[in-house]
């Protein structure tokens with residue numbers, strides 16, 4: 001069930017436990033959505049929820065990044081401006097990228113797997129490289145790119161006056177992000193860019209909303225797992241196995257309350273393969 005939280009005047013987080021979050025920004029005469037979710041039917045549920053908040057038209061959609069669970073509902077927004085980073089666009093038109101993800105989703109036998117087969121992957125139609133200012137009626141929205149991280153095209157959406165930041169999957173409140181498409185070294189630099197924004201509230205792509213301290217905790221986790229993996233990488237293959245096991249149990253113990261902590265060992269091997 002979706003929980004809709006009004007963070008500030010006209011700024012909503014739509015939190016869906018166990019699935020994917022989105023943002024709803026309502027201006028005086030139009031609406032902007034952040035992330036279209038995993039399949040068109042999920043996007044339509046999101047649009048139905050928007051209609052319960054406001055009958056103003058949806059004019060913009062922003063993709064935080066290219067991953068299927070955030071952007072495969074895009075086809076429901078085809079007539080609107082769909083904004084994303086230029087690398088997000090490149091990933092979404094990459095045939096191998098799409099094929100790999102479709103196979104993974106179809107083979108997972110999840111409730112949305114059959115529908116995923118029919119998805120018409122729809123990339124952004126307006127892209128930017130470093131920063132975009134959106135003078136969205138009464139709100140100033142800055143879209144920022146700090147470099148590669150969770151993917152090559154992660155976008156941060158900053159509502160400047162309200163100091164709310166939507167972070168996609170780069171930071172999640174007490175959750176382990178997916179590292180399989182990541183750029184570990186770049187992620188460390190990108191994280192310092194987000195820290196400098198110092199939002200009061202952040203909304204990650206999964207999990208509950210968080211405050212600035214929660215965001216710093218999330219970044220500290222990422223710093224730790226990446227920096228420890230870099231150390232492991234410098235050892236021989238035979239030596240690495242035990243080091244991975246030791247790091248896994250250390251992180252499982254330290255972050256035992258976090259969502260997806262069971263994936264931490266595969267996260268380490270994903271990072272090692274991407275270094």
Ligand SMILES: [Zn+2]
Nearest residue numbers: 065067150169
């Ligand atoms: Zn993602």
